[in-house]
Amino acid sequence: MSRLLCRRHLSSSVFASASAACLSELASLLAAGRFHRSVDFAKSLLLSSHPPAANVPDLYHALAAAAAAADCHGDPAPHSFLCDAASALVVASARLRQPDGALRLLSLLASAGDGAVRAPLPSLSSCNLLLESLLSLDRHADARAAFGVLVAAGVRPDTFAWNKAIQASVAAGDLDEAVGMLQRMGRDEGAPPPDAFSYNVVIAGLWRAGKGSDALKMFDEMAERGVAPNRITYNTMIDGHVKGGDLEAGFRLRDQMLHEGPKPNVITYNILLSGLCRAGRMDETRALLDEMASHRLVPDGFTYSILFDGLTRNGDSWTMLSLFGEYLKKGIMIGSYTCSIFLNGLCKEGKVAKAEQVLEMLVHTGLTPTRVIYNTLINGYCQIRDLQGAFSIFEQMRSRHIRSDHITYNALINGLCKAEMVTKAEDLVMEMENSGVDLSVETFNTLIDTYGLMGGLANLRNVSLFYLICKRRV
Structure with missing residues (x-):
């Protein structure tokens, strides 16, 4: 089989880099039903060719010819073999994040044949992986086109595929198309019913586009269609209300979660805490933290980042330090983002030396300082006209091989100019x-x-x- 394959196909420049033995091995793996091994082998063949994307359809035809040549009667390759070959190549392309060849193959197979005789398409699961790969590459138009090819070819995409197509429409800014697809699910012939994910994608897109009233309609429609909102749905709705300035609506949904489920999680409370802080209602945050504790939810780094930011806005460094002590007692590891917010709050109140002490303590516990953190301290020292402290931090940056940027230099230059x-x-x-x-x-x-x-x-x-x-x- 390998000699025939070499003579009939490897003479082309497309597969000059692939040996007949490798192609023969891939065909044998497919014939033996070793699909996962076939995918790995296909990936190595595609990587060895230049460019990989152009070779997927050619490799498919070479495999089909190899299977036919191996058959003692010279019959065409079996339907199952061709389906597995196409599926393996599509999966390999998707995993390599080089989907162009797979898209070409899908289009060629969908248009090949006529009447009852049609070339076998890749499996739906492999096509789903292709859709997911396209979305991860922000190729929204291609994802929508691939979904359209499947539908036009008579394939009945499952809920996963529909959701990916809806995601692509939302990401492309075509909310009308996304809503239309959602309405067709479970209603058009062959279209599967929507699930919570379907609605979550559309609802989030509507909130981002400033269409909160439409998001509310979609949320209400879920109950009408028997689709139970999950925690992501509720958090998305709460976030939309809070960012829109309607904190009370957010808290009503929190109450609904507590009574009807699913129960709130740390993300839910972080959203509400963020809303309270932005509204300057810091006195209400403690009750919310206590509620979290009553549900055995442990605040994370982002929770404290929100609180530190709110306290900084209020100029309440005393409470911030108290909260930081609580943070450490609970054994929560502080990240650089949270640290920068905390230190910025102290520096804004002129407590730069205290901020540096906190940083030194955190460095001893394993924190790696960032340029943002050092810039915060340098600017803080310059603001209180302590140039010695500012340049001491500047030297620390150098000793840690952290490159200064224009923010670093501008703070120091401004401080020096003020000191003439x-x-x-x-x-x-x-x-x-x-x-x-x-x-x-x-x-x-x-x-x-x-x-x-x-x-x-x-x-x-x-x-x-x-x-x-x-x-x-x-």
Whole structure:
């Protein structure tokens, strides 16, 4: 079989990189029903060809010819073999995140044959994987087109496939199409009924598009069609209400979850806490935290990030420190995002030294500081005009090989200019240039304002620096 395959197909440039023995092995694996091994083998063949996408249909025809050649009567390859071959190639392409060849093969097979004689299509499960791959690559138009090919070919996509097509429509901004598909599910002939996922995708899309009233209609429709909302549905609705400024509607849905299920989770409470903090209702957050505890729900890092941010807005560093102590007692590992919010709150109240102490303590517990964290401290020290502290943090950044950015330099330059240490500020400007950090408009404005206050451009240390600033400004 391998000699025939080599003579009939490997003479083309398409499979010059693939050996006859490899193709023969793949055909044998398919014939033996070893599908998963076939997928792995197909992936290696596609990776060895250039470009992989163009070779999927050719490889399929080569496999079909190999199966026919192996048959002692020369009959065409069996239907099951062709279906498995197409499915394996589609799955391999999807897993390689190179779906173009699989799309071509699907279109070719869907249009091949006439009347009762039709080329076997890839399995629905393999096509579902292709749809999922296309969505992960943000190829929404291709996902919708592939779904259309399946329907036009007489395939009856399952709920998973319909949901992927709906997802593609929502992601593409075609909410009317998504809603229309949702309405057709369970009503058109051959269309499966929708599930909670179907509605969740559409409801979330409607909220994002500012169509809250339509989202409410979809939510009410779920009950009419016997589709039970799940926790994601409720959280999406609560989030939509809260972001829309209707906190009370969010809390009513929380009450509905408590009485009818599914029960609220940490995400539910985080959404409500975020709403309370944005509304400045910090005094109500403690009751909500106590409610979480009564349901044996442990706040996560995001919970505390929300609270730290709210307390920062209120200028309540005392409560923030108390909450941080509670955080540590519970053994919750603090992440860099939460840490930056907490430290920013302390710095805004001028408690920069305390913020640095907290950071040192967290570093000892395993936290890796980020540029954002260091920039927060540098800016905090500059705001209280403690340049020694600011440059100490700057040196810590260097010792940890964390690259400074324009935010780092701008904070230091601004601090130096306020202290009338213009020469050192100019040195930092030159250092920015030498380090490959672009000057921003803020850098330019800070220096020019300082020169103006000090008697004009005569204070420039050298002409080259002025030229550099002007070049960056333009």
